[in-house]
Amino acid sequence: MTNLFLKILNRSIAAGWLILAVVLLRFVLKKAPKWVNVLLWGLVALRLALPFSLESPFSLIPSAETFDAHNIQYETPAVNSGIPALNRAVNPVLGEIFAPNPAESVNPLYVWAFVASALWLAGAAVMLLYALIRYVQVRRSTAENIPYEGNILLCDRVKSPFILGLVRPKIYLPSGMDGDAMEPVIAHERAHLARHDHWWKPLGFLILAVHWFNPLCWAAYVLLCRDIELACDEKVIRQMDLNERKHYSAALLECSSGRRLVSVCPLAFGEVSVKQRVKNVLHYKKPAFWVIVAALVLCGAAAVFFATNPKQDPHSQEIDRLRAKYPEYFELGTFKGLEVYVWQMSENDYRFGLMQGTNREKTLEEKLALKGAAAEEMALILSSFDVEEKDIFVIPWANPLSSYLVPEDLLHDPEYMDHIRVMLGLEGVSGSSAGNTDAATPAGPQDVLGSSAGSADAAAPAGYQAAGQGEHS
Amino acid sequence: MAEIQLGAVEARFADMIWEKEPVTSTELTKLAAATFAWKRTTTYTVLHRLCDKGLFQNRGGVVTSLLSRQEFYARHSKKYVDETFSGSLPAFLAAFTSGKKLTCEEIAQIRELIDRAGEQTGDTPDLPDMLI
Numbered sequence: 001m002t003n004l005f006l007k008i009l010n011r012s013i014a015a016g017w018l019i020l021a022v023v024l025l026r027f028v029l030k031k032a033p034k035w036v037n038v039l040l041w042g043l044v045a046l047r048l049a050l051p052f053s054l055e056s057p058f059s060l061i062p063s064a065e066t067f068d069a070h071n072i073q074y075e076t077p078a079v080n081s082g083i084p085a086l087n088r089a090v091n092p093v094l095g096e097i098f099a100p101n102p103a104e105s106v107n108p109l110y111v112w113a114f115v116a117s118a119l120w121l122a123g124a125a126v127m128l129l130y131a132l133i134r135y136v137q138v139r140r141s142t143a144e145n146i147p148y149e150g151n152i153l154l155c156d157r158v159k160s161p162f163i164l165g166l167v168r169p170k171i172y173l174p175s176g177m178d179g180d181a182m183e184p185v186i187a188h189e190r191a192h193l194a195r196h197d198h199w200w201k202p203l204g205f206l207i208l209a210v211h212w213f214n215p216l217c218w219a220a221y222v223l224l225c226r227d228i229e230l231a232c233d234e235k236v237i238r239q240m241d242l243n244e245r246k247h248y249s250a251a252l253l254e255c256s257s258g259r260r261l262v263s264v265c266p267l268a269f270g271e272v273s274v275k276q277r278v279k280n281v282l283h284y285k286k287p288a289f290w291v292i293v294a295a296l297v298l299c300g301a302a303a304v305f306f307a308t309n310p311k312q313d314p315h316s317q318e319i320d321r322l323r324a325k326y327p328e329y330f331e332l333g334t335f336k337g338l339e340v341y342v343w344q345m346s347e348n349d350y351r352f353g354l355m356q357g358t359n360r361e362k363t364l365e366e367k368l369a370l371k372g373a374a375a376e377e378m379a380l381i382l383s384s385f386d387v388e389e390k391d392i393f394v395i396p397w398a399n400p401l402s403s404y405l406v407p408e409d410l411l412h413d414p415e416y417m418d419h420i421r422v423m424l425g426l427e428g429v430s431g432s433s434a435g436n437t438d439a440a441t442p443a444g445p446q447d448v449l450g451s452s453a454g455s456a457d458a459a460a461p462a463g464y465q466a467a468g469q470g471e472h473s
Numbered sequence: 474m475a476e477i478q479l480g481a482v483e484a485r486f487a488d489m490i491w492e493k494e495p496v497t498s499t500e501l502t503k504l505a506a507a508t509f510a511w512k513r514t515t516t517y518t519v520l521h522r523l524c525d526k527g528l529f530q531n532r533g534g535v536v537t538s539l540l541s542r543q544e545f546y547a548r549h550s551k552k553y554v555d556e557t558f559s560g561s562l563p564a565f566l567a568a569f570t571s572g573k574k575l576t577c578e579e580i581a582q583i584r585e586l587i588d589r590a591g592e593q594t595g596d597t598p599d600l601p602d603m604l605i
C-alpha cells in the first residue's frame with residue numbers, strides 16, 4: 001500500500017504542474033469557447049488517473065518521480081524533485097533527520113511513509129462515503145415525484161433543478177417552480193445530458209477522492225464544475241438572440257440556490273456563481289473559427305509540455321545496478337564535494353573509490369576499506385550525484401596491497417591527475433590537458449607510464465574487460 | 474387555524490385518495506405504482522405524512538379522509554382572501570372579475586348564494602365551488 005501511495009503521490013505532484021499550466025491557460029483562453037476549458041480538465045483527469053504516461057523530450061515538468069520507494073525504504077532518503085536547488089536544500093536535512101540506522105532493517109522515514117499512506121486511504125474512504133451518503137439521501141428525497149414529460153419529473157422536496165442517474169438519467173424540477181422558467185431550465189438540463197456532464201462530474205469527484213491531499217486538485221475540481229456550467233450555458237444559448245438570452249438569464253436568477261462548493265451527483269441549475277454565468281450569457285459571441293483553432297493548438301502544447309514525463313536517464317538502470325553493488329558510494333553528502341581515490345593494482349588496472357568530501361585527510365584504514373570500482377563504473381556513479389565538476393577531487397594514492405609501484409612524484413603530477421579525470425569523464429583541471437572529455441587520449445603520462453595509456457579511453461582496464469562489455473551491451 | 478400546505482406532488486396524491494376513498498392502503502400502493510411508478514415505501518411515506526398533517530386517517534388498512542376536498546380548498550381560499558383582501562369578499566370578487574365579464578350562469582349562481590346567505594343568521598357562508 002505504501003508503494004501505491006508513493007506512486008500516486010508522484011503522479012499528483014507531476015500533474016500539479018499541468019494543473020497550474022491549465023489555470024494560466026484559462027486566462028489566455030478567455031475569448032475561446034468554454035468547452036475547450038472542459039477539454040483541458042479532461043487532460044488533467046487523464047494525467048491523474050492513468051497509471052502510465054508518455055515520455056517526451058519536450059516535457060517541462062521537473063520530475064515525474066519525486067519519491068522513490070526503494071530509496072525511502074533502504075537508503076539514505078533523498079527526494080528527486082527535479083529542481084536542483086530544492087534537492088540541495090532538502091536532501092541534507094532529510095539525510096540527517098532520517099539517517100538510516102544499520103541496526104534496523106528499514107529506514108525510519110519508511111515508517112512515516114506507511115503512516116502517511118494509511119492516512120491517505122482513510123481520507124479517500126471518507127470522501128467516497130460522503131458521496132455515497134449524499135447519493136442515498138438525494139434518491140430518497142426524490143422518490144416522491146410525478147412525471148412531467150419524458151425523463152423529466154416534478155418533486156416537492158427539491159430546491160433547484162438537477163440531474164440524477166448515470167445510465168438512465170432523470171431531470172428533477174421543483175414542483176413550485178415558476179412556469180416561465182421551465183423552458184430555459186429544461187433546455188439547460190438537456191444540454192448537460194447531451195454533453196454527458198452527468199458522467200464527467202462524478203468521475204472528477206472519484207479522481208479527487210484519490211488525490212484529496214493535493215490542494216491543486218481541489219482547485220481543479222471547483223474550476224471544472226464552473227467550466228462545465230458555463231459550457232452548458234453556451235451550448236443552450238448558441239442559437240438564441242438577445243431577447244431569448246435575457247429570458248434565460250432571468251430563469252438563472254430565479255433558480256439560483258444557496259451555493260454549495262462541492263457536490264457530486266446532482267448537476268444543479270443555479271449552483272455555480274450566478275453573476276458570472278449571467279455575464280457570460282449576455283456577452284456571448286460566437287467565437288471565430290481561428291480562435292477555436294488557436295485554442296486547440298494551445299491545448300496540444302499544454303499536453304506535450306506538461307502532460308508528458310521528462311526523459312529518464314538512459315543509464316538509470318545501470319546506476320541502479322551499481323547502487324546495489326556499491327551502496328556506500330551512493331549515500332554520500334556532497335556539500336563539501338566528493339573525493340575520488342584512485343590507485344593502480346597493475347599497469348593498466350586502475351581502481352576507484354569514493355568518499356564524502358571533508359576537511360580532514362582520510363586515514364590509511366579508510367582508504368584500504370574502499371571497494372575498488374572500475375573507471376566507467378565510477379564515472380556513472382559520479383554522474384548520479386548533483387555536484388559540480390570542480391567539487392570532485394581526484395586523489396591518487398599508493399595502495400600498499402598493490403604489487404604495482406607508482407612513483408611518488410607521479411602521484412602528485414597534475415598530468416597524471418588529468419589523465420585520471422579524463423578516464424572518469426571529467427574535464428582536466430590543469431592547463432596541459434586540452435580538456436578532451438570525449439575521447440581519452442591523455443597527453444603527457446604516456447612516456448612516464450611506459451604503456452599506451454591511450455588504451456584507457458574510458459574503457460575498463462584489462463581485468464575488467466568482460467564485465468565492462470556486459471554492462472555496455 | 475394552522476393551514477395545511479401541500480406541494481404539487483402531495484396534492485396529486487391527495488386528489489387520488491379523495492377520488493377513490495374509502496380505499497385500502499394496499500390498493501393505494503397499486504394505484505400509485507400505476508400512475509406515478511412509486512414504490513410501496515414511497516406511497517406509505519407520503520400517506521403517513523398526509524395523515525400526520527391531519528388530512529387523512531389510516532384505520533385498519535383503510536384510508537379515509539378527515540377533511541373533504543371541498544373543505545380543504547375552502548380553507549385555503551378563505552386564508553387567501555384574509556391575507557390578500559383583508560377578509561373583504563367584495564374586494565376579492567372585484568379583483569377576480571376585473572377584466573372579464575361574468576357569464577349569465579355565474580351571475581345567477583352568485584345571486585342565489587347571496588340570497589341564501591341573507592337567510593342564514595350569523596354564520597359566514599362558505600365560498601361556493603366555482604370560486605375555488
